[in-house]
Every structure is written in C-alpha cells, then in structure tokens.
Amino acid sequence: MTRVLDVRDLRISFPVSGGRLHPVDGVSFSLDRGETLALVGESGCGKSLTSLALLRLVPEPGRIDAGSVIQLGDTDVLALRGEALRRIRGKRIGMIFQDPMTSLNPVFTVGDQIAEGVLAHLPVSKAEAWERARGLLDEVGISDSAARLRAYPHQLSGGMRQRVMIAIALSAEPEILVADEPTTALDVTVQAQILEVLDDLRRRRGMAVLLITHDLGIVAGRADRVAVMYAGQIVEEARTGDLFARPSHPYTQGLFASVPRITGPVTRLTPIRGTVPPPTAWPSGCRFRPRCPQAFDKSELPPELMTVGEGHRMRCWLAEGDGPIGMASVLPSHPERSEGGIP
Amino acid sequence: MTPLLQVRDLVKHYTTAGLFRAGARPVRAVDGVSFEVGHGETLGLVGESGCGKSSVGRTIIRLQEPTSGEARFDGVDVFGLDRTALRRLRRRMQIIFQDPYGSLNPRMTIGAAVAEGIEIHRLAAGAEIGRRVGALLEEVGLDPAYGRRYPHEFSGGQRQRIGIARALAVEPSFIVCDEPVSALDVSVQAQVLNLLSDLQRDRGLSYLFIAHDLAVVRQIAQRVAVMYLGRIVESGPTEALLSAPRHPYTVALLSAVPEPDPTRRRARIVLSGELPSPSDPPPGCPFHTRCFHPARDERCRSEAPILRAVGATTAACHYAESTPAAEAPGRDA
Numbered sequence: 001m002t003r004v005l006d007v008r009d010l011r012i013s014f015p016v017s018g019g020r021l022h023p024v025d026g027v028s029f030s031l032d033r034g035e036t037l038a039l040v041g042e043s044g045c046g047k048s049l050t051s052l053a054l055l056r057l058v059p060e061p062g063r064i065d066a067g068s069v070i071q072l073g074d075t076d077v078l079a080l081r082g083e084a085l086r087r088i089r090g091k092r093i094g095m096i097f098q099d100p101m102t103s104l105n106p107v108f109t110v111g112d113q114i115a116e117g118v119l120a121h122l123p124v125s126k127a128e129a130w131e132r133a134r135g136l137l138d139e140v141g142i143s144d145s146a147a148r149l150r151a152y153p154h155q156l157s158g159g160m161r162q163r164v165m166i167a168i169a170l171s172a173e174p175e176i177l178v179a180d181e182p183t184t185a186l187d188v189t190v191q192a193q194i195l196e197v198l199d200d201l202r203r204r205r206g207m208a209v210l211l212i213t214h215d216l217g218i219v220a221g222r223a224d225r226v227a228v229m230y231a232g233q234i235v236e237e238a239r240t241g242d243l244f245a246r247p248s249h250p251y252t253q254g255l256f257a258s259v260p261r262i263t264g265p266v267t268r269l270t271p272i273r274g275t276v277p278p279p280t281a282w283p284s285g286c287r288f289r290p291r292c293p294q295a296f297d298k299s300e301l302p303p304e305l306m307t308v309g310e311g312h313r314m315r316c317w318l319a320e321g322d323g324p325i326g327m328a329s330v331l332p333s334h335p336e337r338s339e340g341g342i343p
Numbered sequence: 344m345t346p347l348l349q350v351r352d353l354v355k356h357y358t359t360a361g362l363f364r365a366g367a368r369p370v371r372a373v374d375g376v377s378f379e380v381g382h383g384e385t386l387g388l389v390g391e392s393g394c395g396k397s398s399v400g401r402t403i404i405r406l407q408e409p410t411s412g413e414a415r416f417d418g419v420d421v422f423g424l425d426r427t428a429l430r431r432l433r434r435r436m437q438i439i440f441q442d443p444y445g446s447l448n449p450r451m452t453i454g455a456a457v458a459e460g461i462e463i464h465r466l467a468a469g470a471e472i473g474r475r476v477g478a479l480l481e482e483v484g485l486d487p488a489y490g491r492r493y494p495h496e497f498s499g500g501q502r503q504r505i506g507i508a509r510a511l512a513v514e515p516s517f518i519v520c521d522e523p524v525s526a527l528d529v530s531v532q533a534q535v536l537n538l539l540s541d542l543q544r545d546r547g548l549s550y551l552f553i554a555h556d557l558a559v560v561r562q563i564a565q566r567v568a569v570m571y572l573g574r575i576v577e578s579g580p581t582e583a584l585l586s587a588p589r590h591p592y593t594v595a596l597l598s599a600v601p602e603p604d605p606t607r608r609r610a611r612i613v614l615s616g617e618l619p620s621p622s623d624p625p626p627g628c629p630f631h632t633r634c635f636h637p638a639r640d641e642r643c644r645s646e647a648p649i650l651r652a653v654g655a656t657t658a659a660c661h662y663a664e665s666t667p668a669a670e671a672p673g674r675d676a
Contacts, residue, residue, distance in 0.1 A: 042529065187391035217602050220601065220603050241605055258529045259533075260561060261603075266562060271534040276528065
C-alpha cells in the first residue's frame with residue numbers, strides 16, 4: 001500500500017498562566033491510499049484539533065510543538081510557509097466539517113463556490129470550472145445538477161449542503177479527505193446517504209479518508225482501522241474488526257458498554273463513571289486512571305502504546321498481563337469468540 | 344385503568360403571516376396526532392428533524408397553544424384550562440430539554456434554580472426549601488454542595504442532571520423529555536438514561552420521551568410512536584415495532600441506525616429524495632414520494648392511509664401486510 005500520510009508524535013500546546021497545556025499530546029498515525037482511518041473519542045479528546053493540525057489550521061494562540069512530524073507523501077507539512085502551505089490546503093488534503101451551513105457562503109451560489117475551489121488549484125477556464133462543478137454535483141449524488149449549481153445554500157436541505165461541501169472538498173482532487181463529524185448534524189436516513197457517498201468516492205478515487213467521529217456505530221460499517229483517543233492521546237488502535245471483537249483498553253470497553261443497541265437483549269447500560277476531565281485536570285500516570293474500573297498500582301505511571309495483537313496496540317499496563325485481572329480475561333484465546341471483551 | 348394522558352387529533356399549524364407572506368400556507372407541524380401514555384409508562388416519540396415531535400411535546404403541556412385537538416391529563420381537559428388552573432397543572436407536567444444550559448439563568452445559582460418551582464408552588468418554606476434542594480441534587484447524582492455554584496461551572500451531563508432536578512422539584516407525575524441525551528457524550532448519555540430509568544422506578548413517573556435515536560428509545564421506552572411529516576405513521580410495543588416494523592418509513596429508519604458491530608451486515612435502505620415541506624405535504628400517503636414498497640401504486644398517491652392494527656403494531660400504510668423487511672439474515676464471517 002502507498003503511504004500517503006504519516007503523523008508522528010504530534011503535540012499541540014496552548015499557553016496558560018504558568019505554562020503550556022497539551023490538548024494533543026503525542027499522537028501518531030498513518031494513512032494509506034484508499035484507506036479509511038477513524039479517529040474516535042468524546043468531546044475534548046483532541047480529535048478535531050489533530051485533524052486541523054494536518055492543514056496547519058490550529059487556532060491561535062495554539063501551536064504545533066517542535067518535534068512533531070506531519071509527512072504528506074514527500075512533503076514535510078510543518079516546514080511549509082505561505083504559498084506552499086496554501087497549495088496543500090484543499091489541493092492535497094480536503095476537509096469537511098460538521099455544520100455545512102457555517103462553512104458555505106450564503107451570498108454565493110453553489111456553483112460559484114465549487115468553481116472557486118476548482119479555479120484556485122487547477123489550470124482551467126471559468127467555463128471548464130463550472131462544467132467540473134456540475135460533474136462533482138453528479139458525483140456526490142445531487143440530481144438535476146445543472147439547476148442546483150444556481151441555487152444558494154439556504155435553498156438546500158442539510159443533507160444537500162453536506163453533499164455540496166463534499167463536492168467543494170473534492171474540487172481540487174485531493175489525496176486525503178478529512179471528514180470531521182460529517183454526519184453528526186444530520187438525520188439518520190440522511191447520514192446513511194452521506195456515508196454512502198463518502199465510501200463510494202473513496203473506492204472510485206482511491207482517496208484516503210480520515211473520519212473523525214464520536215459514533216462507534218458509524219465506524220463499524222465504514223473504517224478499515226480505528227484509533228480511539230482519550231485526553232489528548234491515542235489509547236487504542238486496531239483494525240476495525242479486531243477492535244470491535246476485542247476492545248482491550250478499559251476506556252474502549254467502557255464506551256462499548258455505554259452505547260444502547262438496536263438488537264439483542266435490552267440490559268441496563270454500564271456507563272463509565274465520572275466525566276471527561278478538561279486538559280487542565282488530566283491526572284498524572286494513566287490519564288484514564290480515576291475513571292478506570294481496572295486501575296491498579298502501576299496505573300500511577302504513564303503507559304506507552306503496547307502491542308496486544310497483530311496491528312493492535314493499547315496504552316494500558318494491563319497489556320503486560322500482570323495486572324489485577326490480566327489480559328487472559330480481556331483477550332479471548334480463540335479469535336472466533338467475538339462476544340468477549342467487555343468484563 | 345384509564346391512561347394518565349390521552350391525546351386526540353392534535354393539530355398544530357404555524358402560520359407564517361407577515362408583510363411579504365400574505366396568503367402563505369401554514370406549516371402543518373402536527374397534523375392529527377393521537378396517542379396515550381399510561382401511568383409509570385414511557386412512550387418514545389421518534390422521528391427526524393421537522394417531523395413535528397417536539398411540537399407535540401410542547402403543545403401538550405401548553406408551552407405552545409394547539410391549533411385544535413384534545414388532551415386529557417388525569418381526566419382534566421388540558422387545552423380548556425385558564426391561567427390559574429394551568430399553573431396548578433404544571434406542577435404535575437414538566438419538561439426537560441436537549442440543552443439545559445439554554446434553560447438555566449446564568450446569574451442564578453443552581454440551588455436557586457431548583458428551588459424556584461418549590462417556591463412558586465409553595466411546596467415548602469424556610470429552611471425546608473434548602474433541605475429539599477439538597478435532597479433533589481443528591482437524587483440526580485450531584486453533590487448537594489453544588490447548589491451554591493453557577494451553571495457555567497458544570498459539564499453538559501451535570502447540567503442535564505440539574506435540569507432533571509428542576510423538573511422533579513415540583514413532584515410531577517409526567518415529564519416530557521425532549522431529546523434529553525442527544526447533546527451528551529456516549530459515556531455520559533448512559534449515565535443520564537440510567538438516571539431517568541431509576542427515577543421512573545422510584546417515583547412512578549410517566550415519560551413522553553422524544554428522540555431521533557431508535558437505539559436510545561429502545562433502551563427506555565415500553566412503547567414507540569414513529570412520526571413523519573406531522574403524523575404518526577406507526578406505533579406499538581417497542582420490541583414488536585423494532586423486530587417487525589410494518590410501515591416502510593419505520594423499516595428505513597431502522598435500517599439506517601448505525602450499529603457498533605462490523606460483523607452484522609444489514610441491508611441499508613437509503614431513502615431517495617428529500618423530506619417534503621410540511622407547508623406543502625404530498626397528497627395521499629405523506630411518505631409516498633420516498634416509498635420503496637414494491638406494492639406502492641396510485642392509491643398511495645391519492646388516498647391517505649389511516650392507522651390500523653397490523654400484526655403487533657398499528658401502521659398507516661395501505662400495504663402494511665406485505666412491507667418488506669430490511670434485515671438481511673445471517674452474519675458474514
């Protein structure tokens with residue numbers, strides 16, 4: 001597989017009185033061509049900030065710390081300045097956000113806004129740009145595209161606006177599409193349509209997709225690999241099938257036990273105790289320790305990502321197998337035992 | 344036993360009159376909805392944005408005035424009450440919202456916010472008020488000492504607990520829960536759902552639980568009603584409705600629920616087209632413009648189907664007996 005993106009040891013810091021906070025603290029992942037990686041976590045875990053860093057869009061006064069690496073093919077993103085940086089944004093990495101209405105300009109037509117993206121990055125005439133815009137609307141499943149080009153954003157439904165945003169993101173034919181909670185503001189039936197469009201584009205264009213979401217349900221059907229984030233760090237990463245069959249980090253297990261299911265017996269939910277702490281209150285050692293039902297003496301030390309299976313790593317001392325429970329009870333010995341995992 | 348709440352033919356239209364809108368058609372947000380909620384029962388009211396589910400919730404407790412219809416709460420005609428009688432009724436019917444922050448006064452401590460209802464309805468006096476507020480905060484899982492703090496000091500989940508404590512302060516028997524967990528993170532959502540279940544058990548509460556998430560509704564409701572374009576298109580006991588849906592819209596809604604299990608391959612029904620405007624609903628069956636039922640025909644375009652018993656649920660579809668299931672049997676390896 002062709003590696004299109006490599007992020008290593010990404011740290012983002014914000015100044016506070018008496019020092020700097022690190023809402024993203026040592027995040028590493030990679031993306032191959034045509035692959036979907038899901039970055040999953042609850043609000044405040046640092047997943048959106050991570051995605052903004054890829055385009056160097058971290059809001060002031062935040063900054064990406066020295067030592068962080070964002071390698072886009074053979075381009076060192078963190079070394080880029082000015083025009084070179086602008087050529088990355090949209091051209092090589094496209095991005096869509098949760099709320100399409102705030103990202104679209106209300107006084108320009110859909111056609112203007114898609115053609116603008118085409119003209120900014122590709123050497124084509126205005127007429128060609130509009131023709132491409134029409135093709136992009138067809139591609140994202142908007143019928144009657146010629147007429148829709150002349151529509152204004154307020155004349156479209158939420159689902160249609162998100163399709164337009166996808167069309168804009170695709171206008172310069174990027175290698176990577178970053179989708180930050182692309183369907184969170186949409187109804188479930190519309191969500192299904194949009195996810196279908198994204199999947200279809202990935203397959204046809206060989207684009208890599210970084211899907212940022214809080215919804216494990218979306219991940220299950222769409223991602224090849226999953227990285228779960230908690231308190232600024234990746235706490236577990238695995239191929240999607242492995243993560244769902246054997247969620248190993250106590251936080252991941254807690255997330256699964258919290259989600260109401262649409263099938264199977266209805267049982268009382270098992271929530272994770274407490275709430276997600278803000279970056280000002282992250283504990284020392286394992287950051288999940290105060291909420292963890294399996295915390296033990298070693299949790300006072302900060303764990304690294306440790307291997308628990310092929311391509312499966314977690315940031316938890318239980319991976320060493322000498323915890324109070326041990327991995328034997330967490331990891332079923334037979335891979336076909338897919339029901340195990342949640343103690 | 345008669346149900347606690349009986350709603351008959353509820354209609355709520357919003358007229359968009361104005362200088363440039365003379366003769367505009369009203370938005371038919373709720374277009375003839377009937378349902379019942381029993382003592383200690385939860386009815387889940389499900390549908391997508393714009394289907395009218397929130398308007399139903401607000402109208403039956405008269406935060407908004409209905410256009411027509413009837414609501415009887417414990418035998419009392421809700422829509423016929425004058426202001427004084429309505430205030431008395433509000434002691435028994437409460438509401439909690441999706442965003443409790445929007446309903447909390449930022450300059451009022453949460454203790455004062457919870458005490459407000461107790462004072463208005465003169466349920467206690469003097470030191471007894473403070474004692475009750477402390478007990479309520481404890482009941483919803485908050486430290487009674489938090490009563491001296493202000494809303495901005497709390498997380499979303501804690502604010503929702505405050506909203507629940509406020510609703511409970513007047514000792515209601517019925518609570519409209521309008522998307523109470525939609526804005527919360529999953530780990531916190533589970534905490535609030537468990538809290539609502541515990542309160543129902545301990546206090547014998549009845550809920551009208553309004554939500555867009557079928558999995559959440561399944562967790563808490565004994566019965567479910569599905570709304571589309573201002574009407575209930577299907578209702579029935581939760582498990583029956585989810586395991587054998589009879590209305591094509593319920594089938595589509597269910598198939599679109601993203602399930603956190605990659606080994607389950609379900610046939611997804613991706614609905615074509617857009618939701619029609621509630622100010623200009625299609626003639627006949629409101630769903631016919633997006634329906635995928637193989638038997639759909641001219642009758643669907645001209646004749647509005649009425650709710651009728653089909654199997655274990657009640658569905659408004661001419662061809663409910665032959666509605667195809669979305670579930671593709673079996674698991675892939």
